[in-house]
Amino acid sequence: MRIAIVNDMVMAVETLRRVLMTVKGYQVAWIARDGAEAVTKCAQDTPDLILMDLVMPIVDGVEATRQIMKNSPCAILVVTASVGQNASKIFEAMGYGALDAVSTPVLGPSGNPEAAQAMLAKIVTIGKLIGKSGGTSKSKTHTESPQSIFAPSASRLPPLVAIGSSTGGPNALAKILSRLPASFGAAVVIVQHVDAEFTPSLVEWLNQQTPLSVQLASQGSRLEVGKVLIAGTNDHLSLQPSLSLSYTKNPIDYPYRPSVDVFFKSVAQHWSRPGTAVLLTGMGRDGAEGLSVLRNKGWHTIAQDRASCVVYGMPKAAVDLGAAVEVLPLDAIATTLIDRIAMMR
DSSP: OEEEEEOSOHHHHHHHHHHHTTSTTOEEEEEESSHHHHHHHHHHSOOSEEEEOSSOSSSOHHHHHHHHHHHSOOEEEEEESOTTTTHHHHHHHHHHTOOEEEEOOOOSTTSOHHHHHHHHHHHHHHHHHTTSSOOOOOSOSOOOOOOOTTSOOGGGSOOEEEEEEOTTHHHHHHHHHHTSOTTOOSEEEEEEOOOTTTHHHHHHHHHTTOSSEEEEOOTTOBOOTTEEEEOOSSSEEEEOTTSBEEEEOOSTTOSSSSOHHHHHHHHHHHOOSOOEEEEOSBSSSTTHHHHHHHHHTTOEEEEEOTTTOSSBSHHHHHHHHTOOSEEEOHHHHHHHHHHHHHHHO
16 A cells, blocks of 8 residues: 655654554655645655645645545545644544544654554555455344334334434534524434544534534433434444444444444334435445445435535445435435424424
8 A cells, every 4th residue: 555644743754654664565655744745746646545644834734635635536544643632623624535533653662652553453444445455344234133122112213313424424414413403303323434532522513513412322322302422432333122322343344433334224123113314425335235224114315416425435335226215415415304304293
């Protein structure tokens, strides 16, 4: 895999280079000291992956990501020294097409060697998504479970909206949630491909965009009208027979963590009242099969259209499978959700 480094700090560049060189098959394609240089070099020599810093002179990482994804797109992993302080910039970069974010590794006795391993793990996952490190798992995403005698009947279940998103997802989610009224009469569950380190910041940021209550989904969380629950770990979120939420490590080798497919399929299995499911912008195929299963269960399924996607991967896979009842631009999705929930009440 050919990997480029974009960072204005000499020590950070050297650290990233050393970490990459510990893996056979990784090659440093080029190094840029600011975002403007990165845009130019990427246009001349597009690598498989860019490790993109956020805070840089001339052009920062957010704007560099925007220009690169527009003119010479490739996989981008944000690598920043101040994750907590730069949460809003991270989500902005992801809105333009960055796949994920990780802390900058620091070597030496006072360093953070675990950050180096975390970065390498993310690179492996991205490699699978772009076809550079083997294919995705074909294992089953869940096993059948008996229905719980404690599960309420369909007539007592609230309307449910299930949403899956990846690359470009944070901004797409903000646009949808900002248009839902405080009186929105459905429970909402979201699976967004983002590392657990950033989900608390994502929840805080989304809470500022919507009158609804946005919370991290925890073990045992229940689905309630007016509450938005977001998958909050690197394990898979799933709905249990008792209709509470849980996390599972299986399938262990699935490249998408948390997986939209795992959640959608668990909902199809255990939530007996048909609801509405939405698959938003993202790289890869995660969520397409799950959306198809939900459609076959009588759910109204929506895929975001090509023109409004940052990456038309996951929705395209769903459309190709015939999993989407509707293919809608991002601006129309919230209105459709409001209208459908109003009809169900």
